[in-house]
Amino acid sequence: MQEKSIPAQEVLKELKTKLEKDLSFNSGKIIGSMCTNPHPIAKKAFCLYIDKNLGDPGLFPATAEMEREVIKALGALLSNPNAVGHIVTGGTEANILALWAARNLSRQEEGKKEVILPVSAHYSFEKAADLLGLKLVKVGLNKNFQINLEEVRKVISSKTLAIVGVAGTTDLGVVDPIPELSEIAEKNDIYLHVDAAFGGFVLPFLKELGYNVPEFDFKLSGVSSITIDPHKMGLAPIPAGGILFRSNELRNAISMRVSYLAGGEMEQATLTGTRSGASLIAVWAVMRCLGWEGYRKVVSHCMFLTEKLVNAIGEVNGVEVVVPPIMNVIGLKSEVFDIKKIAKELRLRGWAVSLFPSHIRIVIMPHVKEEHVESFIKDLKDIVRKMSG
Ligand SMILES: Cc1ncc(COP(=O)(O)O)c(C=O)c1O
Structure with a gap:
C-alpha cells in the first residue's frame, strides 16, 4: 500500500x-x-445491504430471519419445507459441511471413515476428506455416466460413513440414480448426501416443464442432506451456496456455541464466522422476484x-x-x-x-x-x- x-x-x-x-x-x-x-434485483439488494453480517445474528436478527425463510423456500423446492441449513460460500463449503455432519454423527462408531462417491463427483470432496480425515472410495460409472450401483453395493462395509450422489455432475450434468442410492443408504443405515449444487435450481423446474426428471431430493427418505447453490442457476451473486439438512438433529452435529457476540450466546453451524448477509439478502430478493x-x-x-x-x-x-x-x-x-x-x-x-x-x-x-x-x-x-x- x-x-x-x-x-x-x-x-x-x-x-x-x-x-x-x-x-x-x-x-x-x-x-x-x-x-x-x-439478476438485477440480486445485484441491487447485495449493494444496498452490504454491511449485514449473518455471523452475528444478535445484531442482525432480521437478516437471520430471512435466512430461515430462504432455507424454508429451498426446502420446499426440494420437497421438505422443514429442512434446516444455511446459505454459505458455495458448493465446496456446503459439501464440506455435509461430510462434517456425517462424520460427527458417527463419531461413536470407531473406524467409520469411508465415503463412497462416483468418480464424477466434484473435487470439493477431496478437500472435505483431507480436512476431516476421511477416505474417499471412488466408484466407476455406468454407460450413462452415472454411479455404478453394483460397485457401490460391493464396496459398502462397516467402515462406510457416507455415500454421495450427484444431481447434476460438474462435467456432464448427469443425475446419479438417487432413489437406488437412497434405498441402499437406508438399508445399511448410512448417511446419504446429494450434491445438487448445479441441479438443485434446474431439476425441480424441468419437472414442472414436463421433462422426465428422476427423483433426487428429500422426497426420498434416505437423503440426509443436499447442496444447492444459488450462485449457479439461482442467479444470485457470488458467494451463495446452500446446504440443507433433513432435520435439525443432523445440523446440530456441527453446531457450536459462541458466547461473546453482542446479541448474547448463539450457535453456529458454518465454516466461516463472519459471513455475508448481503449474499443471503440477494438470494431472498431474487427468489422473491422470480x-x-x-x-x-x-x-x-x-x-x-x-x-x-x-x-x-x-x-x-x-x-x-x-x-x-x-x-x-x-x-x-x-x-x-x-x-x-x-x-x-x-x-x-x-x-x-x-x-x-x-x-x-x-x-x-x-x-x-x-x-x-x-x-x-x-x-x-x-x-x-x-x-x-
Ligand atoms: C456438482 C458441484 N458441486 C460442487 C461444486 C463446488 O461449488 P463452488 O465452486 O461454489 O464451491 C461445483 C462447482 O462447479 C459443482 O459442479
Whole structure:
C-alpha cells in the first residue's frame, strides 16, 4: 500500500483499467462456466445491504430471519419445507459441511471413515476428506455416466460413513440414480448426501416443464442432506451456496456455541464466522422476484438453447455429444479430432470453454443468448473444417 491517500474517482479509474482483461458474462463468450450474471434485483439488494453480517445474528436478527425463510423456500423446492441449513460460500463449503455432519454423527462408531462417491463427483470432496480425515472410495460409472450401483453395493462395509450422489455432475450434468442410492443408504443405515449444487435450481423446474426428471431430493427418505447453490442457476451473486439438512438433529452435529457476540450466546453451524448477509439478502430478493414462474422461464430458455446447440452439433462432422444432456450442460467429444486442439482453437477465438480429460464442457447459463449459440456453432464448424483439410 502506498503512503498517500488517492481520491476515490482516481481509484475507480484505476480499477476499470486493471480489470479490463477479465471476461464478462455479457459478452456471451463465457460458455463453460456454472456461474452467471446475477439478476438485477440480486445485484441491487447485495449493494444496498452490504454491511449485514449473518455471523452475528444478535445484531442482525432480521437478516437471520430471512435466512430461515430462504432455507424454508429451498426446502420446499426440494420437497421438505422443514429442512434446516444455511446459505454459505458455495458448493465446496456446503459439501464440506455435509461430510462434517456425517462424520460427527458417527463419531461413536470407531473406524467409520469411508465415503463412497462416483468418480464424477466434484473435487470439493477431496478437500472435505483431507480436512476431516476421511477416505474417499471412488466408484466407476455406468454407460450413462452415472454411479455404478453394483460397485457401490460391493464396496459398502462397516467402515462406510457416507455415500454421495450427484444431481447434476460438474462435467456432464448427469443425475446419479438417487432413489437406488437412497434405498441402499437406508438399508445399511448410512448417511446419504446429494450434491445438487448445479441441479438443485434446474431439476425441480424441468419437472414442472414436463421433462422426465428422476427423483433426487428429500422426497426420498434416505437423503440426509443436499447442496444447492444459488450462485449457479439461482442467479444470485457470488458467494451463495446452500446446504440443507433433513432435520435439525443432523445440523446440530456441527453446531457450536459462541458466547461473546453482542446479541448474547448463539450457535453456529458454518465454516466461516463472519459471513455475508448481503449474499443471503440477494438470494431472498431474487427468489422473491422470480418465483417458480420466473425460474421455470429461465430453465426453459436455457434448455431451448441447449437443444438448439445439440441439434447443430449433429451437423458437425467428427464432433458429437458425450451423452444426451439432461440439463443445460453439454459434453462435446470427437473420435476424429484431438478435442484439446478444438478447445484451444475455440479459446483463441475468445470462447471460454471448460476442458475435461476427454471432452469439452459447454454450460448454457442464463447469460448465453441465441446469437451467442449461433456464433459458437459457426466458429466450431469453421475450426473443424480447417482441421479436416
Ligand atoms: C456438482 C458441484 N458441486 C460442487 C461444486 C463446488 O461449488 P463452488 O465452486 O461454489 O464451491 C461445483 C462447482 O462447479 C459443482 O459442479
